[in-house]
Amino acid sequence: MINSHDILETINMIDNENLDVRTITMGISLLSCIDDDIDKACEKVYDKICRYAENLVKTGEDISKEYGIPIIHKRISVTPIAMLAAACPTKNPVKFAKALDQAADTVGVNFVGGYSALVHKGFAQGDYALIESIPEALSVTEKVCSSVNIGSTKAGINMDAVAKMGKVIRQTAELTADRDCIGAAKLVVFCNAPEDNPFMAGAFHGAGEPDCVINVGVSGPGVVRAVLAKSGDCNITEVADLIKKTAFKITRTGQLVAQEASKRLSVPFGIVDLSLAPTPAIGDSVAYILEEMGLEQCGAHGTTACLALLNDAVKKGGVMASSHVGGLSGAFIPVTEDAGMIEAARSKTLTLTKLEAMTAVCSVGLDMIAIPGDTSADIISGIIADEAAIGMVNSKTTAVRLIPAIGKKAGEELNFGGLLGNGPIMDINPKSPAKFISRGGRIPAPMQSLKN
């Protein structure tokens, strides 16, 4: 029999500490929808998504009700659309984005990811056209998310793509300037992008994945913080142990939800992504965990060390709780989505340079950061190149999701509302990397890629 302490602990985590399963993401392969007639291809895409994901939202809601655990998002990731666009190279791929958006509306999910291209070694047919179309695609759709992988430990960094993405991020922000530049919040530039990531905006369904799969992303920064708050003056080894134990419990709920969803939808279970994903809700913040460890404010010296410990302990605790772990798995640091980071950025304790250091030890990268509207495309490309280099050399995923706040300056604010949150526009280093970026070519893969 389960003891009453355990029962009350679980209920307290859900009621007071924001424990939830962040997302059930159904990965759907669209390779069977490839057609040289783009209209036919779009029709097949719409039909396949609607057929496969017909019961996704209802199943998520049923599981949530039965187990009493909130499941916040039901989402879909698809094969990188550039692979479909390759078959109809003369047509504007935005039609695919519209088909994805309509399908998302029909099945009731709040985001669909995969308006993507993988160009870490070079552009294949379809890739360049898709990348060029991203600003338009993100401005005419609401639920479509886009990502581009521009580097990997195995391939190096495609600097032509890095240069291009600086421009694409700016254009995307410009085209949605009337909506707080929200388009750029749905665009991620990756190095070492995982093919089974359930979290938006970077989710896509990799070419090595099965026809359909269920991936689940857990969350729970509030729970970890509450455990540390109760722990008193224990030493840092004990802090790591407490985080591991908590991450285990959080992940077990994700594993249970993933197994149930897989069974009820008759779709294979892929992975559980062991991530601490913050929300702007008070208490659901990764920054507060770091502060609970003993920092006056997130961004102070010591932040990188605290985050490294947190990231590692989350994985160690979670990995035993799930049969298959994947995706990004670690701690997220999206500035505008995390109440503690927003405060730290406003008070300038948390700076872009500190965030860059933090990305070397967390699971993603420079995430949801508003930058001044007059930041040039070259500087954005420079930021992307730095981030990609950290990912490439450390054999980890890094990502850049920057929002150039068109018409605004550092110190002003952007407000996206909802889970994307709000936050101050952060200072950047204005010196130009233009010549470096204009050289083009490819940064060779590092020694650590030669493992065979």
Place this chain on the structure above:
Amino acid sequence: MNAVITVLGKDNVGILAKVSNECAAVDVNIIEVTQSVLQGMFAMIMFVDITKCTVPFAQLVDALESKGEEMGVKIHVMHEDIFNAMHKI
């Protein structure tokens, strides 16, 4: 198949009776009850067998939750697997 019903909140007359009645009405059998009142706060944990429940589980959850609202207490009804998953290896 078992579920766990928890009731937390300010004590008043008949909480246990009302929850039990709701269960009996849909053939949900009570297996074990732990209940205490501490400084006016009512806390009850009830293990119930839902195998023969005559309504869908979600409906039972809704019925008990709204009963809780009527009585001014917080009622959770959750499948026991969530606790097993979280607290047992």
